[in-house]
C-alpha cells in the first residue's frame with residue numbers, strides 16, 4: 001500500500017518490500033584540512049535500530065550527514081570510503097544526491113518545520129519539493145502523521161501554520177514529513193534533545209513502531225534512550241588531536257553489559273573523563 | 274523596555290475564545306496583561322514635559338535674550354530628560370529609572386522623526402488640498418490656458434503615465450531583481466562577487482544618468498520615439514538593483530536549517546527555492562519591491578528626457594510622449610503663473626497619496642498589516658497562527674524554536 005506514484009523512474013527501489021541495509025566501509029571525513037572522522041566501518045541492519053553514542057565533537061553528526069550526502073553541502077567538506085545502500089555505492093553509483101536523500105530521510109536536532117506552510121503542506125513537502133505526484137494526498141498526510149504519533153493532536157487543524165505547534169509536536173511533524181516520502185532509512189540526529197520527557201517518550205514509541213518498515217539510525221546523548229530504543233550500538237570517540245573513530249560496535253545488550261573495551265564501559269556508565 | 278515588548282506580544286494576540294476542551298461551566302481564567310505604562314505614569318510624563326517647558330520658557334523668554342526654535346526645542350528636551358530622571362529616581366531604583374529614561378529618550382527620537390515626516394506630508398496636503406477637485410483624476414490639461422483658475426483641468430495624463438511607467442518598470446525589474454537575489458544567495462557561484470559589486474555600483478546610479486543612458490541607446494542610436502516605455506526602462510535601471518540587493522539580504526535571513534530540511538527530503542534545489550525559501554521570505558520580498566517603487570516613483574528626470582512632454586492623456590505607453598507625476602510637478606512648479614504652481618502642489622499631494630496606497634496594499638498583501646493592527650515582521654510570522662488555541666502553545670514555546 002503505497003501512495004507514491006511508481007511511474008517515476010528510479011523510485012522502484014522505494015517500493016520494494018522491507019527496509020534497506022546501509023553499510024559504511026573505511027569512511028573518512030574532513031572539513032578543509034581538519035580530519036574529523038577516520039576509518040569508520042559500520043553495518044546498519046534492517047529491522048533494527050542502530051544508536052550512535054559518544055561525547056560531543058566526536059563526529060556522530062558528521063557521520064550521519066555522510067550517510068545521506070548532506071555532508072557535501074558544507075563547501076569545505078570532503079570524504080573518503082564507501083557507503084552502500086543495498087550494495088549500491090551512494091557516492092559512486094548512478095544514484096544522484098537527490099535520489100539518495102529521498103531514500104534516506106533525516107530528522108534534525110532542532111525541529112525545522114517550514115514556517116510558510118500549513119501542517120498538511122509540511123507533511124507533503126517532500127513530495128512537492130521532489131516533484132513527486134501523490135496518488136492520494138489526504139491518505140498520505142493521515143498515514144504519515146499517524147505513524148509519527150501526531151495525528152490525533154492535529155487532525156482538526158491541518159491547515160494551520162506548521163510553526164505554531166509545540167516543540168515536541170514540531171519534531172513529530174518533522175518525523176511525519178520525513179516518513180511521508182517512504183524512505184528506506186531514517187537518520188535521526190539527537191531528535192529528542194530539545195524535547196520534554198513526554199514528547200521524548202512519544203518519539204521513542206514512534207521509533208519502535210516504524211523500525212519494521214524503515215531502518216533507523218539515531219544519534220543520542222541519552223544512554224537510557226540508546227538502551228531503550230536500539231538493538232545495535234556504536235561508540236564514537238575522538239581523542240585530542242585525533243580524528244573521531246568507532247571504538248566499538250555491536251548489539252546494544254552487549255555494549256551496555258560487557259563491552260570489549262574499557263572506555264565503552266566507562267562511557268555507558270557515565271564514568272568517562 | 275523588556276516590559277513593553279511583552280506588552281505588545283500579549284496585547285496584539287487575537288481575543289482568545291475559551292478552549293474547546295474546557296468545561297462550559299468553568300469561567301475563563303483571568304489572563305495577565307503586562308502593561309509597562311499606567312495612567313499615573315502617563316500623567317507623570319506629561320507633567321514633567323510641561324514643567325520643563327515652563328522652565329525653559331522662563332529662562333529663554335524672560336531671563337535671557339535667547340531666541341530660536343531649534344535651540345528652544347533642544348533645551349526643552351534636555352531639561353525634560355533631566356527632570357524625568359529626577360522624578361523617576363524618587364520612586365525607583367537606579368536600574369528601573371535608567372530603563373524608563375532610555376525608553377523615553379528612544380520614544381522622543383522616534384517622535385522627532387515621525388514629526389518631520391508628518392510636517393512634510395502635512396505641508397504637501399496643506400498646499401495641495403485647496404485646489405484638489407475630484408476631476409483632477411478624470412481630466413487632463415488640454416483645455417487649460419494661462420488664465421484658467423487653479424482648479425481647472427486635472428492630472429489624468431500624469432497619473433496614467435506614472436502608473437503605467439512604474440507598472441512596466443516593475444514587470445522588468447522584479448523578475449530580474451528577485452532572480453539576481455536568488456542567484457546571489459542560493460547559487461553562490463564564482464560570479465557571485467562580481468555580480469554583487471556590479472549591483473551595488475548600479476544602486477548608486479542617479480536617475481538622470483539612467484535617463485541619459487536610455488536616451489542615447491534607445492532613442493538616438495536605435496531611432497525610437499520618446500514613450501512611456503523608454504521612461505520605464507530608465508526607471509528599471511534604478512529599481513532593479515534596489516530590489517536585488519534588498520531581496521538578497523532578506524533571502525539570507527531565511528534559516529539554513531530550512532534549506533537543509535528541504536534537501537534532506539530529497540528536494541530539488543529549484544523547488545526548494547520556490548516552495549520554501551521564497552515563501553518564507555515573502556514579507557521581506559514585498560518590502561524589497563515597495564522600496565524599489567519608492568526609489569523611482571518620484572524621479573522626474575526619466576520623463577523629462579525620455580518621455581517627452583504631453584498635456585493630454587496617452588494610454589499607450591509604447592507610443593507617443595507620455596507625462597508622469599514627478600515631471601508634471603517639476604514643470605508646473607517652475608511656471609511663473611500662480612494657478613500652475615497650485616496645480617503642481619495638487620500633483621505632489623496625489624503622488625504622496627499614490628505611494629501611501631501602494632504601501633498599504635503591499636502590506637496587506639504580505640499579511641503584515643491588517644485593519645486590526647500591525648504584524649510582527651518576518652521572523653515572528655512563523656509563530657503567528659489564526660487560532661487562539663494554538664497561540665498559547667506558540668508563545669509558551671517561543672524560546673525553544
Ligand SMILES: Nc1ncnc2c1ncn2[C@@H]1O[C@H](COP(=O)(O)OP(=O)(O)O)[C@@H](O)[C@H]1O
Nearest residue numbers: 031034036055056057058059060061062063074
Ligand atoms: N561545518 C563545519 N565546518 C567545520 N568543522 C566542522 C563543521 N561541522 C562540524 N565540524 C567539526 O567536526 C567535528 C565533529 O563534529 P560533529 O560531527 O558535529 O560532532 P558530534 O555530532 O559528534 O557532536 C567537530 O570537531 C567539529 O568542530
Ligand SMILES: [Mg+2]
Nearest residue numbers: 060061062189
Ligand atoms: Mg551532533
